[in-house]
Amino acid sequence: MKKSLILSLSALITLSACQKTESTAPQTQQDPHATHQVDSLATHEEPSSNAALELNNGEKWETNVEMLPFIQKQEQLLAEFDPGQKTYLELSQDLVAANDELIKSCTMTGKSHDVLHVWLTDHMNAMQTLEKSTEESAQQQAVATLKSSMQTYHEYFQ
Numbered sequence: 001m002k003k004s005l006i007l008s009l010s011a012l013i014t015l016s017a018c019q020k021t022e023s024t025a026p027q028t029q030q031d032p033h034a035t036h037q038v039d040s041l042a043t044h045e046e047p048s049s050n051a052a053l054e055l056n057n058g059e060k061w062e063t064n065v066e067m068l069p070f071i072q073k074q075e076q077l078l079a080e081f082d083p084g085q086k087t088y089l090e091l092s093q094d095l096v097a098a099n100d101e102l103i104k105s106c107t108m109t110g111k112s113h114d115v116l117h118v119w120l121t122d123h124m125n126a127m128q129t130l131e132k133s134t135e136e137s138a139q140q141q142a143v144a145t146l147k148s149s150m151q152t153y154h155e156y157f158q
Contacts, residue, residue, distance in 0.1 A: 051114035053156060060158040061112040070102035075150050081143065088139040092131040095146070099127065119156060123149045 055061070063071070077094050108116055126149055130142035 051111075051118050053115060053118045053152075055156060056112065056115075060156060061115055063112075063116070063157045064105070064107050066105040066107065067102055070098050070105060071150075071153065073098040074102075074146075078143065078147050078150065083136075088130060088133065088136075088143070091143070092127065095127050096131070099124065115156065119149070119153055123153070 074095055077091060077098065081091050103120075106113070106116075123146070126142055126145040130139060130146065133139045133142055
């Protein structure tokens with residue numbers, strides 16, 4: 001319950017932090033940043049509501065170099081996870097911490113940013129599922145989904 005409250009509060013902070021700086025047009029769509037957990041001082045361009053997970057004219061999108069350590073950290077956490085050594089909740093907390101840093105380090109703009117957010121929204125939903133799951137089979141499935149999500153990241157980004 002406490003984690004859900006923290007996630008909800010983080011979402012509210014994100015709504016005010018992750019704003020488009022170039023436009024003051026009113027929004028009619030739900031903000032895809034709603035599950036982001038970012039520092040209230042972090043601002044970056046809001047993604048387009050019609051973005052899809054796609055390649056950049058057949059090529060992978062460039063990820064800004066500052067974000068790569070946090071992508072790699074999540075991959076490492078998932079690859080090295082051993083339920084005999086660490087709980088699924090601990091894994092979830094470590095992934096959320098790395099993801100927070102990933103989001104804070106984002107300086108991407110334009111279409112690459114929009115496409116990244118499509119991937120990131122699904123990735124964060126899987127992290128939330130892991131955090132909320134209490135049955136081991138659901139936790140195992142969430143970890144498998146997160147590993148698959150990291151593979152998807154590498155299909156679309158470099």
